[in-house]
Amino acid sequence: MRSLMFAMTTLMVIGLAFWAYRENYRTQEAQTRAERLQVEIGEARQRLRVLNAEWAYLNRPDRLMDLVEINFDRLGLLPLQPHQFGRIDQVAYPAPLLPITNSVDVSNLEQLP
Amino acid sequence: MIRTPLRPLARVLDARSRGENPDAIERENIRLRHEEMSDRARRRAEGRLLVLAVMFFCAFGVIGGRMAVLARTEPAEPRTSLAGADIFAQRADIVDREGRILATNFDTYSLYAQPQMMVDPATAVEKLVAIFPDLDRKRLLNNFTGTRKFLWIKRKMSPEQQQAVHDIGEPGLLFGPREMRLYPNGRLAAHVLGGAGFGREGVHAAEVVGVAGIEKFYDERLRDPARSNEPLVLSLDLSVQAAMERVLLGGMKIMNAKGAAGILMEVRTGEVLAVASLPDFDPNDRPALPVTGRPDDSPLFNRAVQGVYELGSTFKVFAVAQALDLGLVTPDTIINTKTPMTWGKFRIHDFRNYGPEQTVTNVIVKSSNVGTARIAMEIGGVRQRSFLEKLGFMEQSPLEITEAAGSKPLVPAKWSELSTMTISYGHGLSISPMHLAAAYATLVNGGRRVTPTLVHDRSHGPGDRVISEQTSAAMRKMLREVVSHGTASLGEVPGYAVGGKTGTADKPRINGKGYEKEKVLSTFASIFPSYDPKYVLVVSLDEPVETSGDEPRRTAGWTAVPVGAEIIRRVAPLLGLRPEIEPGELAVITQASN
Numbered sequence: 001m002r003s004l005m006f007a008m009t010t011l012m013v014i015g016l017a018f019w020a021y022r023e024n025y026r027t028q029e030a031q032t033r034a035e036r037l038q039v040e041i042g043e044a045r046q047r048l049r050v051l052n053a054e055w056a057y058l059n060r061p062d063r064l065m066d067l068v069e070i071n072f073d074r075l076g077l078l079p080l081q082p083h084q085f086g087r088i089d090q091v092a093y094p095a096p097l098l099p100i101t102n103s104v105d106v107s108n109l110e111q112l113p
Numbered sequence: 114m115i116r117t118p119l120r121p122l123a124r125v126l127d128a129r130s131r132g133e134n135p136d137a138i139e140r141e142n143i144r145l146r147h148e149e150m151s152d153r154a155r156r157r158a159e160g161r162l163l164v165l166a167v168m169f170f171c172a173f174g175v176i177g178g179r180m181a182v183l184a185r186t187e188p189a190e191p192r193t194s195l196a197g198a199d200i201f202a203q204r205a206d207i208v209d210r211e212g213r214i215l216a217t218n219f220d221t222y223s224l225y226a227q228p229q230m231m232v233d234p235a236t237a238v239e240k241l242v243a244i245f246p247d248l249d250r251k252r253l254l255n256n257f258t259g260t261r262k263f264l265w266i267k268r269k270m271s272p273e274q275q276q277a278v279h280d281i282g283e284p285g286l287l288f289g290p291r292e293m294r295l296y297p298n299g300r301l302a303a304h305v306l307g308g309a310g311f312g313r314e315g316v317h318a319a320e321v322v323g324v325a326g327i328e329k330f331y332d333e334r335l336r337d338p339a340r341s342n343e344p345l346v347l348s349l350d351l352s353v354q355a356a357m358e359r360v361l362l363g364g365m366k367i368m369n370a371k372g373a374a375g376i377l378m379e380v381r382t383g384e385v386l387a388v389a390s391l392p393d394f395d396p397n398d399r400p401a402l403p404v405t406g407r408p409d410d411s412p413l414f415n416r417a418v419q420g421v422y423e424l425g426s427t428f429k430v431f432a433v434a435q436a437l438d439l440g441l442v443t444p445d446t447i448i449n450t451k452t453p454m455t456w457g458k459f460r461i462h463d464f465r466n467y468g469p470e471q472t473v474t475n476v477i478v479k480s481s482n483v484g485t486a487r488i489a490m491e492i493g494g495v496r497q498r499s500f501l502e503k504l505g506f507m508e509q510s511p512l513e514i515t516e517a518a519g520s521k522p523l524v525p526a527k528w529s530e531l532s533t534m535t536i537s538y539g540h541g542l543s544i545s546p547m548h549l550a551a552a553y554a555t556l557v558n559g560g561r562r563v564t565p566t567l568v569h570d571r572s573h574g575p576g577d578r579v580i581s582e583q584t585s586a587a588m589r590k591m592l593r594e595v596v597s598h599g600t601a602s603l604g605e606v607p608g609y610a611v612g613g614k615t616g617t618a619d620k621p622r623i624n625g626k627g628y629e630k631e632k633v634l635s636t637f638a639s640i641f642p643s644y645d646p647k648y649v650l651v652v653s654l655d656e657p658v659e660t661s662g663d664e665p666r667r668t669a670g671w672t673a674v675p676v677g678a679e680i681i682r683r684v685a686p687l688l689g690l691r692p693e694i695e696p697g698e699l700a701v702i703t704q705a706s707n
Contacts, residue, residue, distance in 0.1 A: 052214060062300075062301075065359070
């Protein structure tokens, strides 16, 4: 009985040691991964910053104005004018999709007395 | 334990037989017993002290050991915390109210040299000069071959240039990473942004510090690491600013002016949507401060905020507003406008004769100096001064740029009766166009004091009351009439019910003696739409001449007003204002019960 208990205890110590060893390495691996991700996030943020700056640079009003002038033939863009504001009742109803053919004039169906 | 009896019978009997006192035996025994007890107690106390000492020793040992370990270990960032991930820029971005970038950071490299590590300085100099033509060949060679151990060559450079320098293959040329401030929109809002430069510099990093404008004013906040990923949101609107600068530049050229300033401000909050001063500069490459010539001719000079000018007739509305508010006049009161008006040895003239008398409204509409001076005399200097003080004309503009500190108005040392009269039509008190814009906003927004600001913040409360709601309504009507049939008739923009007041002020001579004959500063302060003002626009042209007619015209009605109208035409749709038919005069409705 005693020897069995000794054997069990030894096995348990070995098992726990193995578990601790594995957890240790897994933790280190996770930390390394986290560090790598941090670096990647940093790089991505830096790239994002550069792209944002480039976006702002490419969309600067001066450049857009020049592009509008170069492409005036095709686009014909002009500054927004006050008269371009419309009202909803200025918009015409869309035309009916299907023209009605062979319509029946219902008003004549009624027999007049 | 066997206790010794205190009175052992044997010894007592023995003592009795010898005729001694047996009590002595008892006392002796008690003494012995007490000695034994105190010995035991001392031993126990000593033991306890020892245990305590050991424990203290261990505790201090642990603390000391821990301190030694901490002192000897290399500092390392915690590997698993996420705290560091938020900080990604040295300096916070600046964006406009829509979130469009006005200033951001950019990673680049600086170039420095360590001449003692150089292999072939002469070739390196040749190749460097080929890459950077602005370098001085001779000085560079002297530096490379001299005793210097270290020198900066370029503060910042482009990736292409860096590659070219790298290709020289000289081990003595080294790169240091730099974060530089980038203004992607170039000249846009240059005077607001100011610019940034390098502060303390090291090989591996350099401080980016603001040198002017809002960059310098908010330097601390922009550099605060805790808020570095939280952009500073300005009240400016990029597209409105661009449109205004463009129109203003065109107007300045057409009117042959040497400078121009424009301010567009929200009437209720005082938020500045666009502010321009021409000529301007590129904040990416800020020019050096001028050493010769007048400082206000430099492109660095901010005419909208730094420049204090006598703004002429635009001041007349303040005298009239105060008189209305005090109940001294109504818009229909008749004022004597016989010109010239003589006061002591001074004479006050009108631009032309407007007849012997006019209503108060017409004094503004026709812009009569004499009429305004008479109204001001009724108000009196003391009341006039305190009113102008309430409008903020006695202190520098609170705008959040460093240049605003230079906008201290020029106030006459002695506020005489003559000052009262001249100030009423805009001479003798110099303020910046920014002051004027804020004061106009105050007059027309219902009478609440407006503080100009560049920071977009929706939490502006209403300011102190300066004039009453009724006076404000009367002023709006008067300003509208100036445009509909007065001196600013070219300012009409269909659908926007522009109201405003012109001002043409002779420029003071540089030597301070009298005024120039042919040089004026023409200003148009306008509001739109005047029945429910949303925005104030102030346009100011420096020395404009309009030469399309037979004779050159310099008055604001011919110069600043058309430019202002064009700005409103361009900017109002961008602001989302739809043109509307001006509500007419309401028919008088009599309220009656029953």
